[in-house]
Amino acid sequence: MKKSFKKIIFTKLFLFSVLGALFVFILGGAIFMRYIFAGLPPVYELEEYTPSLTSKVYDRNQKLIHEFSIEKRSMVPLADIPVDLQNAVVAMEDREFFEHAGLSFKGIFRALLHDAATGRAKQGASTLTQQLSRGVFLSQEKKLIRKIREAILAVQIEHQFSKPEILQLYLNQIYLGEGAYGVKAAAKRYFNKDLDTLTTGEAALIVGLIPAPGRYNPFANPKLAEQRRNLVLQVMKEQGYIKQEELEEAKKEPMPTRQTAAENKPGLYFIEHIRRILEPKYGTETLWKGGLNIYTTVDIDQQTLAENIMNERLQKLDEQVAKGLGIEIDPNDAEAETAAEEDGTLTDPQADYPRLQGAFMVRDVKTGAVRVLIGGRGFDESKFNRATQAKRQPGSSFKPYVWMAALQKKYTPATLVKDLPTMFYNDGRNWRTFNEMSDLYSLDLASQPFISSKDFNVWVPKNYGGRNDGWITLRKGLEKSKNLVAVNLIDAVGVPEVVRVARKAGITSALPRVPALALGVSVLTMDEHLAALSTFANAGIHTDNYYVERVEDANGRVLEKHVSVEDAAFSPQNSYLLINMMKGVVQRGSGTAAARLGRPIAGKTGTTQSHRDMWFVGMTPRTAAAAWMGYDDDTSHEKGARFTGSTAARWWTDIMEQVLKNEAKDDFAVPEGISFAYINPATGKLAMPTERNKFWEAFIKGTEPKSY
Missing domain, CATH: 1.20.5 (Single alpha-helices involved in coiled-coils or other helix-helix interfaces)
Known part of the structure; x- marks a missing residue:
């Protein structure tokens, strides 16, 4: 019990x-x-899965010119992926792909036998679906928990998606080395080809990269990569995807070699400028990973030729400066430069052999679309954009704003203006003139009492070359870029009126309220100066420069589209009178280098004190362009060579000869309310019919001279 x-x-x-x-x-x-x-993510997220994509930049003609990307990746539908490539992936990575439900028990058993025989857990048993779940959702660490989650996710993915959908996702997200994610990016990276042009051998090489992209990289290990490619081809043949003759033919294909990127890819200053515009707007993540399509205004062909011509011309000017300084060295011969350094004849090449810098811009007169933007010589040397970031004195290229102020005060191109010496003095509050004086000697005598006084500042401007012609027409004053005419005009119309004109034209930089403003002592950026002067060529209508036509997201949805905003800043009549006088600068003045183009061009040169800045801005009815040259340290190298705005006009012309070759040679349209009359260019009065030097001048109706 x-x-x-x-x-x-x-x-x-x-x-x-x-x-x-x-x-x-x-x-x-x-x-x-x-x-x-x-720890498992919802599998349905794969339906909206958007990997890190490349944002692409296109020029005005839809040419791909740049890619913003941290990873080189492109999404492509399965129908656009070559069948050979699909077959190769299945043959090498998961031959039972179309039979299993996410897990391959045969593969697992085979891997276990291999690992048991070798004593190492190296043999993989992952299906394509498992690799996809790991690549999209999980880390790459080899932990049991991760493997379990990978298997569960694979089964869920198989239940949620079809085999073609899984294969498409896999081929678009797999990492294939060299920063390339997905087969499309790999085709471009290794072969610089589109997917649909890949050969069987090329498809096999890409698939061969999957297990170890670094090890089988054809650029780093070409022999190993070739062996791996041939193995893929052999497996494809064994599984009936290709025939023996196709195998032999594919094995003969050459291995790809790394393509050397151009040291100075064209348009990099433009690309950096739009990055500065778009990155704050959309954020770094979206710009660099969001797969945006950015359609810009640049014409990459014009950009390329402009960069080449500018660099070539400025290099020749550099050599001219070096020769003037007594430096006997070939700038293209590195050995000569090294030898010069060693024997002591060239102790500091950068100082003894100054390097000119330049900037150049082209824009559409009417819309403001920027076609060319060059911020300097060599983006790899300096990212600083001298067209949009540098502020330099415009010199005499500022004078059109003064002339417009005079036109608005009822001056005409035939009005006689003073090309006479003038002394300005500042009494501590305002600038005033001794306008009763008529010669420099008298002005020097008159200025003596003020020079020693601390209460007065004295300024006696002079013409370039020191010559003055007395009373001349407003037109001649602009054509000959007379400094004395400019300062007398600003004194007559008032500094505030000139500032107002510059602001309406589009100048946003600070403008000093001094008489010397007429000579361009302010500092401006090239982009604002070009946009402002283009206002006159556009019948007085101002449009801002712009660089981006539209931006689309990865799905083609338009995020932004440019709409030009027009501002009627000046009357068409006054704008035409000014442009007509600026045409004279090219025909008879300091910009005659541009006359070689044989078309109507309105322009203005500019040279600052001690030849620190040299400008030329020129315009046709459709296209405006600006050229600047100078030194980054803002010093003058007059000892080597004395350059002027006319120097800039010469290489401006060389570039624009190519840019304008397909543009009609139209003249600026004459607006209503404009009349023409023959005048005497010396007196500004009507010319007698028998006069030989009479000039056909434009006027606003009713303002023509009345006497002979």
């Missing part, structure tokens, strides 16, 4: 122990599975 009771007690205890252990096991398993499933 006692034994029976003990047996019952023991049996019950045993059962309780088993049940307890089973409960603990089940509870532990439940907790473990909860932990496993808690």
Whole structure:
């Protein structure tokens, strides 16, 4: 009886122990599975899966000119992926892909046997679906929990998506080395080809990269990459995807070699400028990873030729400066420069052999679309954009704003203006003139009492070359870029009126309210100066420069589209009179280099004090362009060579000869309210019919001279 009771007690205890252990096991398993499933992302996210994509930049003709990307990646539908490439992936990575439900038990068993035989856990057993789940959702670390989650996700993915959808996702996200994600990016990176042009051998090489992109990289290990490619081809043949002759032909294909990127890819200053515009607007993540399509205004062909011509011309001017400084060295001969350094004849090449810098811009007169933007010589040397970031004195290229102010004060191109010496003095509050004086000697005498006084500042401007012609027409004053005419005009119309004109034209930089403003002592950026002067060529209508036509997201949705805003800043009549006078600068003045183009061009040169800045801005009815040259340290190198705005006009012309070759040679349209009359260019009065030097001048109707 006692034994029976003990047996019952023991049996019950045993059962309780088993049940307890089973409960603990089940509870532990439940907790473990909860932990496993808690770390699983929802598989339906694959439907909206957007990997890090490349944002592409196009020029005005839809040419791809740049890519913003951290990863080189492009999404492409399965129908656009070559069948050979699809077959190669299935043959090498998952030959049972179309049969299993996410897991390959044959593969797992095969891997276990291999690992047992070798004593190392190296043999992979992952299906394409498992690789996809790992690549999209999970880390690459080799942990049991990760492998379990990978297997569960693979089964869920197989349940949610079709085989073609899984294969498409896989081929678009797999990493293939050299920063390339997906087969399209790999085709471009290794072969510089589109997917649909890949050969069988090229497709096999790309697939061969999958297990170890660094190891099988054809640029780093060409022999190993070739062996791997041939292995892929052999497996494809064994599985019936290609025939023996196709195998032999593909094995003969040459291995790709790394393409050397151009040191100075054209348009980099333009690209950097639009990055500065778009990155704050859309954010770094979206610009660099969002797959944007950015359609810009630049004409990359014009940009390329403009860069080449500018660099070539400025290099020749550099050599001219070096020769003037007595430096006998070939700038293209690195050995000569090294030798010169070693024997002490060239101790500091940068100082002894100054390097001119330049900037150049082309824009559409009417819309403001920027076609060419060059910020300097060599983006790799300096990212600083001298067209949009540098502020330099415009010199005499500022004078059109003064002339417009005069036109608005009822001056005409035939109005006689003073090309006479003038002395300005500042009494501590305002600038005033001694306008009763008529010669420099008298002005020098008159200025003596003020020079020694601390309460007065004295300024006696002069014409370039020191010559003055007395009273001349407003037109001649602009054509010959007379400084004395400019300062006398600003004194007559008022500095505030000139500032107002410059502001309406589009100048946003600070403008000093001094008479010297007429000579361009302010500092401006090229882009604002070009946009402002283009206002006059556009019948007085101002439009801002712009660089981006539209931006689309990765799905083609338009995020922004440029809409030009026009501002009627000046009357068409006054704008035409000014442009007509600026045409004279090219025909008879300091910009005659541009006359070589044989078309109507309105322009203005500019040279600042001590030849620190040299400008030329020229315009046709459709296209405006600006050229600047100078030194970054803002110093003058007059000892080597004395350059002027006319120097800039010459290489401006060389570039624009190519830019304008397909543009009609139209003249600026004459607006209503304009009349023409023959005048005497010396007196500004009507010319007699028999006069030989009479000039056909434009006027606003009713303002023509009345006397002969």
